[in-house]
Amino acid sequence: MSNQVERVRTVTIRFAGDSGDGMQLTGTRFTSATAAMGNDLATLPDFPAEIRAPAGSLPGVSGFQLHFADHDILTPGDAPDVLVSMNPAALKVNLGDLEPGATVILNEDAFTPQNLKKARYEADPREDGTLEPFQVVEVPITTMTVGALEKYEDLGKKEKQRAKNMFALGLMSWMYSRPTEPTTEWLADKFSAQPSVAAANIAAFDAGWAFGETTELFGHQYEVAPADLPPGRYRQITGNQAISCGLVAAADRSGLRLFLGGYPITPASDVLHELARYKQFGVQTFQAEDEIAGVGASLGASFAGNLAATVTSGPGIALKAETIGLGVSVELPLLVLNIQRGGPSTGLPTKTEQSDLLQALFGRNGESPVPVIAAATPGDCFHTAIEAARMALTYRTPVLVLSDGYLANGAEPWRIPEMDELPDLRDCVSFATETNHNGEYWPFLRDEGSLARPWAIPGTPGLEHRIGGLEKADGTGNISYDPDNHQHMTEVRQGKVDRIAEDIPPLAVDDPDGDTRLLMLGWGSTYGPIAAAVRQARDEGHAVAQAHLRHLNPFPANLGEILARYDRVLLPEMNTGQLRMLLRARYLMDVRGYNRVSGLPFTTQELVREITNQLAHV
Amino acid sequence: MTDTTELPQLTKKDFASDQEVRWCPGCGDYAILANIQGVMPTLGFPKERIVFVSGIGCAARFPYYMDTYGFHSIHGRAPAIATGISSSRPDLKVFVVTGDGDALSIGGNHLIHALRRNVNMTIIMFNNQIYGLTKGQYSPTSELGKITKSSPSGSLDHPFNPVSLALGAEASFVARSVDNERAHLAEIIERAAAHQGTSFVEVYQNCNIFNDGAFDAVRGNKANQIRLEHGQPIRFGADHEYGVALASTGQLEIVEVADVGEGALLAHDAHGDDPGLAFLLSRLSHTPHGPTPIGVFREVARPVYGAELQGQIDDAITRKGPGKLEDLIAGPDTWDVS
Numbered sequence: 001m002s003n004q005v006e007r008v009r010t011v012t013i014r015f016a017g018d019s020g021d022g023m024q025l026t027g028t029r030f031t032s033a034t035a036a037m038g039n040d041l042a043t044l045p046d047f048p049a050e051i052r053a054p055a056g057s058l059p060g061v062s063g064f065q066l067h068f069a070d071h072d073i074l075t076p077g078d079a080p081d082v083l084v085s086m087n088p089a090a091l092k093v094n095l096g097d098l099e100p101g102a103t104v105i106l107n108e109d110a111f112t113p114q115n116l117k118k119a120r121y122e123a124d125p126r127e128d129g130t131l132e133p134f135q136v137v138e139v140p141i142t143t144m145t146v147g148a149l150e151k152y153e154d155l156g157k158k159e160k161q162r163a164k165n166m167f168a169l170g171l172m173s174w175m176y177s178r179p180t181e182p183t184t185e186w187l188a189d190k191f192s193a194q195p196s197v198a199a200a201n202i203a204a205f206d207a208g209w210a211f212g213e214t215t216e217l218f219g220h221q222y223e224v225a226p227a228d229l230p231p232g233r234y235r236q237i238t239g240n241q242a243i244s245c246g247l248v249a250a251a252d253r254s255g256l257r258l259f260l261g262g263y264p265i266t267p268a269s270d271v272l273h274e275l276a277r278y279k280q281f282g283v284q285t286f287q288a289e290d291e292i293a294g295v296g297a298s299l300g301a302s303f304a305g306n307l308a309a310t311v312t313s314g315p316g317i318a319l320k321a322e323t324i325g326l327g328v329s330v331e332l333p334l335l336v337l338n339i340q341r342g343g344p345s346t347g348l349p350t351k352t353e354q355s356d357l358l359q360a361l362f363g364r365n366g367e368s369p370v371p372v373i374a375a376a377t378p379g380d381c382f383h384t385a386i387e388a389a390r391m392a393l394t395y396r397t398p399v400l401v402l403s404d405g406y407l408a409n410g411a412e413p414w415r416i417p418e419m420d421e422l423p424d425l426r427d428c429v430s431f432a433t434e435t436n437h438n439g440e441y442w443p444f445l446r447d448e449g450s451l452a453r454p455w456a457i458p459g460t461p462g463l464e465h466r467i468g469g470l471e472k473a474d475g476t477g478n479i480s481y482d483p484d485n486h487q488h489m490t491e492v493r494q495g496k497v498d499r500i501a502e503d504i505p506p507l508a509v510d511d512p513d514g515d516t517r518l519l520m521l522g523w524g525s526t527y528g529p530i531a532a533a534v535r536q537a538r539d540e541g542h543a544v545a546q547a548h549l550r551h552l553n554p555f556p557a558n559l560g561e562i563l564a565r566y567d568r569v570l571l572p573e574m575n576t577g578q579l580r581m582l583l584r585a586r587y588l589m590d591v592r593g594y595n596r597v598s599g600l601p602f603t604t605q606e607l608v609r610e611i612t613n614q615l616a617h618v
Numbered sequence: 619m620t621d622t623t624e625l626p627q628l629t630k631k632d633f634a635s636d637q638e639v640r641w642c643p644g645c646g647d648y649a650i651l652a653n654i655q656g657v658m659p660t661l662g663f664p665k666e667r668i669v670f671v672s673g674i675g676c677a678a679r680f681p682y683y684m685d686t687y688g689f690h691s692i693h694g695r696a697p698a699i700a701t702g703i704s705s706s707r708p709d710l711k712v713f714v715v716t717g718d719g720d721a722l723s724i725g726g727n728h729l730i731h732a733l734r735r736n737v738n739m740t741i742i743m744f745n746n747q748i749y750g751l752t753k754g755q756y757s758p759t760s761e762l763g764k765i766t767k768s769s770p771s772g773s774l775d776h777p778f779n780p781v782s783l784a785l786g787a788e789a790s791f792v793a794r795s796v797d798n799e800r801a802h803l804a805e806i807i808e809r810a811a812a813h814q815g816t817s818f819v820e821v822y823q824n825c826n827i828f829n830d831g832a833f834d835a836v837r838g839n840k841a842n843q844i845r846l847e848h849g850q851p852i853r854f855g856a857d858h859e860y861g862v863a864l865a866s867t868g869q870l871e872i873v874e875v876a877d878v879g880e881g882a883l884l885a886h887d888a889h890g891d892d893p894g895l896a897f898l899l900s901r902l903s904h905t906p907h908g909p910t911p912i913g914v915f916r917e918v919a920r921p922v923y924g925a926e927l928q929g930q931i932d933d934a935i936t937r938k939g940p941g942k943l944e945d946l947i948a949g950p951d952t953w954d955v956s
Contacts, residue, residue: 032951035951035953036951036953038953038955182951226955229955230955231955231956232954232955233948233952233953233954233955234952234953234954234955235948235949235951235952235953236949236951237949241949245946245947248941248943248946249943249946249947252943257706259702259706261702278941278946279930279931279933279934279935280931280934280935280937280938280939280940280941281940281941281943281946282931282935282940282941283931284705284706284927284928284931286701286702286705286927288698288701288731289698289727289728289731290727292695292698292728293695293697293698293701293727293728293731296691296692296695296698296699296701296702296728297698297699297701297702297705298702299691299699299702300671300689300698300699300700300701300702300703300704300706301702301703301705301706302702303689303699303702303703304669304702304703304706304707304710305707306706308702322692322695323692323695326691326692330689382947415955416947416948416952417947419943419944458666458667458668458669458687458703458707458710459666459667459707459709459710460666461664461666462666463666464665464666464685464686464687464688465687465688466635466637466681466682466684466687466688466689466690467688467689467690468681468682468688468689468690468691469690469691469692470690478637479637479682
């Protein structure tokens, strides 16, 4: 028996198996235990759009990667240190991501001729030298799971085999010294209606742990000390959870009721699911007949005086464009959350991309400006939702909020804000109650400072009025085809968005050296990989500055001045250069791009390489 | 829901906005507007709680002419927008004014889903069997073979029967009236407005520019109007000499009362659980070229979407207590770092 414990600073584990093998569950449970240990962590679930492609096939492989450490980390890790592979297909799909020397744990029961064929292996990779560069540990996971569950006579063989992910989780929990109680409690709770299933899963988990402790296959256990994070209370949070909480918080802080209209679409549906559970907060969710009705109902709810939001992804945002345009025209607050995924068309529903930026800014007919804001990390989705609500309510405008599949499903430890850290949004909402022009109510008589129009909601006596998508005379809001008025209204709508630049924080630059010539600029979910790459480049002795944009329309007022400070600006984007095009057009600066659309976040190493490349030219 | 005790006495004039009405002279819309403005004071709703929502088309200009809250929105989407207004604010009385193209073509999906959900709103569909605002193309209710600018060889589209469609979409209130039948239309609008849930009213409306006379067989011809009244034998004709009876085939047939006796006639039942009878009545005339039923086809009570949505919220608050934001943000598992 080995009881040697080796202390390591950082570990990246990837669980991979069939879509039906429960790898996402295994990964999230390991993540929870890791969060409870006080490690910093970041996760990357990576799964196919198909619910269950044929068992054992390459398209059916589902993976969950977790990076955890005794210090603060920014990405889910580039290459896994350990790959847990439940079948040959999972091995084949994931092996290319491993560095030589990595540990590969195989479920040897799954390496049957049939499964090897399904994975399109011509020879058994365990025997033909394929795995030579790695530390391979073969474990009969299925057999041992079924064996451990012998006494559960009311469960069939299939049901027993299904618990093999818990065996794998138990084994990895032993290997990395994770506590067992949270998982045991969680299983008991999850299967409280089926006590024998709960007991069987716990037994499989315990068997995996016990196997680790008794076998001599593993040299030793590992330990990762808690990370030194800023003090506070923490939780684990995904981007979709955070954006949902952010909406509820914005409603609470503004004194409005939240209305979310949506239609199921990956990877946005979890926001609808989360909010549907928050009825005790007065949250109204509406699963519409289509994307158009989802945003339509929300705009109607906004007219009626709610904090209204809609959430979608991919082609869903295309369908909502006309209604967002109406929101611009009638100047009502509306939050449009776009959890971006790979496109065009149906594209890559479960993969991440940043390719809807230009659509967010310009994807409507006519001159139709809207503020656009993007979240940087899963936890930042919370604050981004609140900031979006502030802008929407203050300026009475639709606001486009960009998240993406990586943030939506990725988890990280998140310091829970204190209530008094949240902005008070009550001042952004002042429903009109009185006439505003010689005893009449003019729905487009604007506030001179914000250019916002008054918001009189149905039910307010004496302020009955009509709004609509036809051009309207500024002030009265009556239909107007007057040429000068249309010019004026176009300028006012643009000017209203432009002046938000004076109402947002200036862009902050992290430039510790002061004489740096290269600026790494980013927006959205690339924050983690860029920051990790900048950190590593600095460790290697390079001088690199970093800045990250949250506001994409309007830009922070100081952006042009910051860009001009540097000889080179490198802008990595998970698109073909959308923000780069905007910056070049707006500031006439030769911003360089690093662009890739693989459906996966950037790795730290590729960005470090690109930083080195760019530095060679300055 | 509606406190009617303190209402000031309003008149038709109070519901007319100061906007110049811009429909073509002679359009059936004028009669419908005047009718609805006249009905408004009798409904028992204070005017600030009334909202008119529309999409795009001639009919969709309607909200601009009503001195209530109004939202002229997007082609076909009015039921969706109205769903957000109505379900989040059950205290409001929401009307949707739409046309045959707006409701049945581009907006068909929203219409059927509003009807099946039973959102609290009154949908008044002006059917003129033509696209008017785009100057005369065939619509989803135009008759087969209709010659228009976009169908010079005749339309190939089989038309919808709007009443059949609404019944098939599980509507809880379905009625039909005619633009110039002042008393009948007023009564139907009043009953539709009083209904809890989605009420759907098809109004035959003459477009004197692009489809003049489309409804003459019914509109100017009272003898062809089969006026449905719940519980009453279905009779029509200049002297009520005709009736509707259920044939042994299971279909409805038009009979002469003198031949069969009044006892053999079908009595109208708008309140039955099964919409089958109402559907059969809607099939008596697929297009309005002969004897055509008008009145309330169906009027049943069903749970109302907005009330149910708010009910689930109230129930959650009762069971769990009002949500505390701190608890939500913290989630079930937290740890402290000092």
